Amino acid sequence: MYEKLNLIKSICANCKKCELSKSRTNVVFSGGIPNSKLMLIGEAPGYWEDMKGEPFVGKAGQLLDKIFACVGLSRQKDVYICNTIKCRPPENRNPLPEEKDACREYLDAQIEILKPKIILICGNVALNTMLPNEHGITKARGKWFDGPFNSKMMPIFHPSYLLRNDSREKGSPKWLMWQDIKEIKRVYDLIE
Numbered sequence: 374m375y376e377k378l379n380l381i382k383s384i385c386a387n388c389k390k391c392e393l394s395k396s397r398t399n400v401v402f403s404g405g406i407p408n409s410k411l412m413l414i415g416e417a418p419g420y421w422e423d424m425k426g427e428p429f430v431g432k433a434g435q436l437l438d439k440i441f442a443c444v445g446l447s448r449q450k451d452v453y454i455c456n457t458i459k460c461r462p463p464e465n466r467n468p469l470p471e472e473k474d475a476c477r478e479y480l481d482a483q484i485e486i487l488k489p490k491i492i493l494i495c496g497n498v499a500l501n502t503m504l505p506n507e508h509g510i511t512k513a514r515g516k517w518f519d520g521p522f523n524s525k526m527m528p529i530f531h532p533s534y535l536l537r538n539d540s541r542e543k544g545s546p547k548w549l550m551w552q553d554i555k556e557i558k559r560v561y562d563l564i565e
């Protein structure tokens with residue numbers, strides 16, 4: 374598993390399949406821990422991710438770590454983290470369809486090698502990639518979908534969205550995220 378991932382990672386590190394290769398500092402292949410239980414697919418590297426070559430290391434990433442910690446999960450031991458595309462789009466614009474298409478093979482390889490039981494689809498960009506027939510994260514979040522290799526996929530809000538919505542009231546995005554992470558942990562604990 375590690376050898377296969379490392380091979381794809383080394384190919385990806387030199388990838389010039391789309392225009393984003395010209396503006397990136399680092400390719401951001403993955404973070405967390407390779408495992409066959411839990412994978413999270415985010416959007417794209419931002420400023421700090423591009424600088425450090427690690428996913429979710431900025432403010433959104435810190436919130437993500439806190440959310441996992443609420444249910445006793447951590448990226449050091451439980452979660453494999455990757456993004457829909459591996460290079461930062463200039464000014465954090467949304468990835469273009471041709472960039473997503475070009476990068477898709479790396480994401481597919483990550484899924485195929487790890488065969489995670491649970492895949493978290495974090496935000497609208499990942500949702501459009503993994504579940505193109507769903508219409509928006511607000512409707513799709515919190516539901517289980519059948520995913521590749523017999524996985525269960527759950528769309529969840531992106532932590533950047535939670536950072537822009539501070540309320541914790543019942544029905545607010547943060548409150549909904551709390552429901553979702555508890556459900557995710559419940560199913561996670563059922564996997565041996």
Ligand code: URA
Pocket residue numbers: 415416417418419422427428429430431433434456
């Ligand atoms: N947002 C993402 O979707 N991915 C990252 O790696 C960082 C921020």
Ligand code: SF4
Pocket residue numbers: 385388389390391392393394400458459460472475476
């Ligand atoms: Fe290659 Fe993906 Fe980076 Fe484009 S975004 S250069 S396809 S690794």
